[in-house]
């Protein structure tokens with residue numbers, strides 16, 4: 001059964017299932033991946049499973065698996081987190097975990113799709129994100145979708161023996177609507 005919850009040109013988003021746990025664990029323990037993410041703790045099966053279980057109980061989080069339409073391969077995940085129903089904002093996160101599929105436009109497409117979902121289905125007014133200053137692929141993908149750089153926290157994170165700046169980006173509903181025209 002291939003559930004297609006939300007669909008783009010080359011990818012679709014589907015719910016994350018408990019059966020995805022080993023794949024997610026593999027990706028999140030990949031040093032090239034976790035070095036780009038905010039957490040650094042290793043993930044074992046128990047923690048990964050808890051994360052999946054919590055995801056679908058919590059209305060402040062939407063997390064979806066990214067799959068290729070052609071062949072249904074699961075290549076990553078993306079989500080809107082810390083959804084705030086009063087201020088109508090959320091934080092975007094993404095991971096193209098299968099490294100073979102990075103740098104082929106899938107991250108940009110998934111970001112576009114999740115942003116559309118946030119504005120059209122969740123009625124958000126603002127989507128924010130943060131990214132390390134040396135994550136050039138991420139920065140390029142977010143800027144292509146229309147995210148605007150709003151600030152920088154200098155030396156915010158310590159990784160690989162040195163401190164890294166964290167950049168903050170935001171996309172307002174009005175800006176996104178203008179880009180659709």
Ligand SMILES: CC(C)(COP(=O)(O)OP(=O)(O)OC[C@H]1O[C@@H](n2cnc3c(N)ncnc32)[C@H](O)[C@@H]1OP(=O)(O)O)[C@@H](O)C(=O)NCCC(=O)NCCS
Nearest residue numbers: 036094095096102103104105106107108131136137138140
């Ligand atoms: C960041 C990530 C989501 C981007 O998705 P992706 O599918 O790899 O990226 P895309 O192919 O859609 O776009 C990447 C863009 O960055 C460019 N790029 C890649 N590496 C680059 C580099 N070293 N310098 C400058 N530009 C670079 C690509 O050329 C492309 O731009 P273009 O389409 O104008 O040519 C994905 O690489 C990923 O998941 N990485 C690991 C986890 C991660 O970083 N998550 C985000 C944390 S904030």
